[in-house]
Amino acid sequence: MWFKRDLRISDNHALLEATTAEEPLICIYNLDSERILRDDVDGIHIKWELDCLSVLKIDLENLGGNLIFNFGSIIEKLEEIHSEFNIKNIFSNEETGLEWSWNRDKAVSKWCKNNDVNFYEFPTNGIIRRLKSRNNWKYLRDKRVDSKLIHSPKIIVSPSNFISNKILDIETLGIFPRKLNNRPKPGEKAAIEMLFSFLDDRGRGYRKGMSSPITGESMCSRLSPYISTGCISIKQIIYHTRRKQKKVKKNPRSSENRGFSSSLSSFLSRLAWHCHFIQRLEVEPTLNEIAINPELDNILNRELDVKKFEAWKNGLTGWPFFDACMRYLIATGWINFRMRAMLQSVASYTLWLPWRESGNHLARLFLDYEPGIHWSQVQMQSGVTGINSVRAYSVKKQSLDHDFEGFFIRKWVPELKKVPNEFIHEPWLMDEISQKESGCIIGKDYPKPIVDETESRKIGISKTYSAKSNPLVKVRSKIVYELHGSRRKSKNKKK
Ligand SMILES: Cc1cc2nc3c(=O)[nH]c(=O)nc-3n(C[C@H](O)[C@H](O)[C@H](O)COP(=O)(O)OP(=O)(O)OC[C@H]3O[C@@H](n4cnc5c(N)ncnc54)[C@H](O)[C@@H]3O)c2cc1C
Structure with a gap:
């Protein structure tokens, strides 16, 4: 085996x-x-x-x-x-x-x-090898993940006198990984425990809580590192989630079930995304190198500006909420989906950095690195697929939406600890007296914004729209849709 x-x-x-x-x-x-x-x-x-x-x-x-x-x-x-x-x-x-x-x-x-x-x-799981057409994918995937769980072997017969050898300490290979705060417990049993802590309690607030890095920390399932090493299968997660769904349907008002209904459906749809994105890599194993829409990528022609890249990598951009998210990720090896999307889209749209380099950096930071999801998402959040809408996240909006009082910012960017609430999202607007009073001189204790966020984001968006309208890009986008596009109809189309 x-x-x-x-x-x-x-x-x-x-x-x-x-x-x-x-x-x-x-x-x-x-x-x-x-x-x-x-x-x-x-x-x-x-x-x-x-x-x-x-x-x-x-x-x-x-x-x-x-x-x-x-x-x-x-x-x-x-x-x-x-x-x-x-x-x-x-x-x-x-x-x-x-x-x-x-x-x-x-x-x-x-x-x-x-x-x-x-x-x-x-x-x-739900990834179909030698898939003939994306049109059949959902049917085949659902059939696969809804099939019976495979039972565990009761006994294993080894060759006589055969014993295991020692698993290497990675330090002997000269690898000294960074220490992660609150790294999860390894292994299959810990994965099952994590799943049940989510289905029994934490998952109640999933739907509402998943978008914020503060609530997402406890309300997301936190199963991703276990899924990526296969300590738990998607089938097992779906099986137990459906059982919980049945309980909730039977008795929605009981204290253990209240509030769970919409969260469980959202969770199941995320698990479908898991297979949807990995299926892309199954078809194109070069997603870390070649854009799904190479014509579009060529026209966008992003450049590696080392100063911007270093600021982005280290959480020193001068945008407090962005820096807090990057530093949190470096410290823990995890951050929620919305913030991952923001980190990537800021690199690609606002700072116009090439997606391969930023994608590799994020891959190294995520404990749960899963190539199929990762590279599909990196390309999507960088606008190089041609079939997804252009979504360039505004740091200021995310900051106001998810950390209005600056709690998360102050924890992860301690330079800004004493900055008053009115300036916490844009500390560069403080006058000299406020900077002195809060012990944070902009440009000395904390960087000035690396670029004007609003302006640079706008330019990035408009360059992308204009590249998307190129005829060659459009031809390629049709092919990409046939190969990789989700067949889920949008709500408007359904109507
Ligand atoms: C740029 C970028 C890179 C990413 N890289 C990775 C990666 O390397 N590994 C990884 O597991 N996820 C990745 N994701 C997807 C997502 O952010 C994580 O799966 C999620 O944050 C993991 O936390 P969780 O297990 O608590 O998720 P939950 O929200 O509890 O979701 C449960 C599971 O569903 C799947 N899932 C959730 N959201 C998505 C999504 N948007 N796309 C595909 N599958 C999803 C994952 O398997 C996840 O573990 C990436 C997202 C972005 C925007």
Whole structure:
């Protein structure tokens, strides 16, 4: 059994098939050496993955199983195991990743053919391999995620005298990831606990609370790091959410169910987005490099201004709410959807920075980095798909909407702690006396705005609209829609 991003025992199709095959079972996890050098990968990802793997290893051993950990090349490790144990079958779950992981999987498939080994891959979640048309996608996805959960194996039979080896400490690879505040507990059991804390209590306020970084912290499910390592499957989450929905329908006014109804539907639609975006990567594994609409990307022709990029990366733009969000993300490895969209759109529209560089930076900051969602969203929030509306977030509006009193700003940008409420969103408007009184001299203790936000945003929006009207871009957008567009009708069209 080759574990990849499916680090769980339950609802694991490949594992169940592997344990019911006639042969004794060896479990393997390979940390690909090329991964740690990639621009989109950070030590926090590797550490999180290996911590989740350590939990899985104990769970496997409790069932009589084992786990070989390897750092390097999967093919070389398979050769080694094959020469000792004569592998008959390899079981694994399908993974939708960037080109490097496709190439690795193709190499394993070829190795299996050359060595007369059967290679079985099983679908997980709602991503459809070799999809013929987007028109059928929703039907196929719903059928997949609503199918029965796969039960856990009761026992694993290992080859005699076979024992697991040690999982590497990443420090020995020279990786010292940044420490995250409140990093979640790793592993499958912790994922299930997180899901139930959401469905039993925290999720009540999801719909209203998800857009603010303050309420989103507790009201969002916070399942993303577990989903990205496969400690929990989308099927499991949907299954338990639907059970909760049934309870709520039966008895909506009981204290445990009150307020949940609309939040659960919103949550289910987010889970559908998960599969929708990863399906894009399944079709185009180069989303981190090539824009979905390359003609549009060419015309936009964004430039890497190092000064702007550094200010953006480090939360030193001079826009308090933006800086607070970036610093919160650096400290915790997580931020809610709306703020991620703002961070990306400010880079792409307001600062006109290239999306590949900003996208890689955000990927390294997110503990839950999931290439399919990430690169689809980065491209969407940068206006390079041609099929999505231009959405350039105003920092000032988000600041007023979500942090009117400046509570979040003061916590994450302590330079502004004593700035009075009337200036907290735009401290550069303080006169000299107010700056002195609040202990914050603009340009010295806290930066001046890197550019005029309103003006630069407007210019970014208008350049994008004008590029979208180019005939070549329009032709490409039609093709993109056929390939990737959501078939969900907008409310107006439905009417
Ligand atoms: C620029 C940008 C980059 C992003 N990069 C990632 C990423 O690398 N990994 C990642 O998991 N999410 C990413 N997202 C989507 C979203 O912000 C996160 O899934 C969400 O904030 C994770 O927190 P949660 O699990 O509490 O989400 P909840 O709101 O509780 O949602 C539950 C799950 O639904 C899925 N989901 C929620 N919102 C979206 C969405 N808009 N698109 C697709 N799936 C969604 C996720 O799997 C999420 O874990 C990105 C969004 C943007 C704008």
